[in-house]
Amino acid sequence: MTKPSILVVTLALLLVGVASTAPTTGGSGQGSRVLATEPRSPRSSHQQVFAWISGGPDDATDGADERQGSTNHFDLVNLDAPSSPSDADGRSALRAGDVQRQGQIFLIRHGEKVKHDKTGLSPKGKQRAKCIKRKFSKGQRKVDFIITQSFLENGRRKRPFWTVEPLARKLGVSIHHGCDRDDAACAARIALRQARQGQNVLISWEHKRLTDIGKALGVRGIEYPEDRFDVLYTLQLRRDGLKGGPLKLSDVVSEQCSGLDRKYRKWKPGKHKGGGLGKDAVWPDALDDEDEADSVDEAD
Numbered sequence: 001m002t003k004p005s006i007l008v009v010t011l012a013l014l015l016v017g018v019a020s021t022a023p024t025t026g027g028s029g030q031g032s033r034v035l036a037t038e039p040r041s042p043r044s045s046h047q048q049v050f051a052w053i054s055g056g057p058d059d060a061t062d063g064a065d066e067r068q069g070s071t072n073h074f075d076l077v078n079l080d081a082p083s084s085p086s087d088a089d090g091r092s093a094l095r096a097g098d099v100q101r102q103g104q105i106f107l108i109r110h111g112e113k114v115k116h117d118k119t120g121l122s123p124k125g126k127q128r129a130k131c132i133k134r135k136f137s138k139g140q141r142k143v144d145f146i147i148t149q150s151f152l153e154n155g156r157r158k159r160p161f162w163t164v165e166p167l168a169r170k171l172g173v174s175i176h177h178g179c180d181r182d183d184a185a186c187a188a189r190i191a192l193r194q195a196r197q198g199q200n201v202l203i204s205w206e207h208k209r210l211t212d213i214g215k216a217l218g219v220r221g222i223e224y225p226e227d228r229f230d231v232l233y234t235l236q237l238r239r240d241g242l243k244g245g246p247l248k249l250s251d252v253v254s255e256q257c258s259g260l261d262r263k264y265r266k267w268k269p270g271k272h273k274g275g276g277l278g279k280d281a282v283w284p285d286a287l288d289d290e291d292e293a294d295s296v297d298e299a300d
Contacts, residue, residue, distance in 0.1 A: 103195030105247065106141065107214065107233040108132070108255070109207040109224055110159035119155035121162050124260060128229060131257035133166040136202055144199035146173060147190060149181040149206060157181055160204040167202075181206055188216035192246060195237060217247045230255045230264055 111125030111132075121129065136143045146168055151158035161177055168175050179186035191201045191213075203213060207224035214222035214233070222233055234251040254264040 102237050102239070103144075103197065103199045103201065104141070104250075105191050105195050105201045105203065105217070105235040106136070106143070107203050107205070107210050107222065107235070108163070109210065109229055109231070110204055111163040112229050113159060119158060121159055125159070125163070125229075128255075128257055128260060129163045129166050131255065131260070132163060133170050135255060135257075136167055137170050142200060143167070143171070143202040144173070145191075145194045145201045146175045146204070147179070147187055147201065148175055148177045148204045149187075149209070150177050150179060157206070160206065164202060164204045181209055182212075184209060184212035184216040187213050192217060195247075214249075219247055219249050221249070228264075230257065230261045 110121070111128035112122045113125055114120070114122045135141065146164050148160040148164060149157055151161055161175060164175060176190060179190070187203060187205070191203055194201045203210075205213065207226070210224050210233070211222050214220065214235075217235060219235055224231060232251075232253050232255050233249060234253075235247045236250040238246060238248050254261050254267050256265065
């Protein structure tokens with residue numbers, strides 16, 4: 001074979017070899033480059049969230065955007081977390097974007113007692129505790145935070161606690177009982193703090209000291225009647241700044257517990273009203289049907 005023929009054959013073999021190793025383009029002209037750049041199937045949103053939380057291998061290969069997404073995810077979760085122990089007790093920490101409401105403070109006396117008994121509630125007192133559970137667990141008076149005076153190991157001074165204990169269990173909130181009976185400033189400070197966070201606060205206390213708590217909150221004229229257990233004082237934050245104190249007495253009513261307070265249905269506050277309220281002091285949702293009365297033996 002002549003040299004030109006050898007060169008031709010060599011070139012032909014080279015061309016065949018190159019053709020055999022070249023990618024197949026098909027009709028699209030993209031060939032294996034389409035396969036090489038084909039994106040992975042996208043992960044579902046819950047898979048992405050799991051990757052952000054777990055910080056697994058995918059987190060290291062998906063770039064800074066998803067790692068930044070991890071931070072955003074935890075920020076969103078923390079919006080629903082209690083911001084302080086007191087918020088956790090109240091179970092109503094304000095969420096981002098919520099319109100802040102005006103918190104109210106309710107002052108009540110403990111339930112009825114047995115004469116000469118220094119510790120517990122009488123059957124009527126237990127009935128009132130169940131009434132309190134119903135009255136303050138719904139509507140505009142639904143409470144978020146409960147305060148009672150501290151009590152002794154022998155059970156003395158614990159009536160205010162027992163009066164609101166059924167309500168606390170129903171709502172799933174804790175009862176703050178760290179303030180001494182005679183420390184009105186302590187109770188007032190905690191109640192005002194929670195009310196300013198938009199929470200409704202219920203204070204259950206010995207009746208004579210309720211006057212001192214009212215004064216500590218800047219409200220005068222609260223004089224709880226010695227022979228009554230049904231009077232409720234409602235305090236609201238002033239909308240006109242601190243003129244006259246941060247709170248005002250907005251309402252004085254009878255709790256109107258069925259089977260206990262019917263004789264006070266038409267009661268009007270006199271010297272106990274703490275300011276000129278000239279209307280019938282009757283609980284707005286007072287029951288007319290005695291069949292709905294809270295029985296002393298009713299199971300919780």
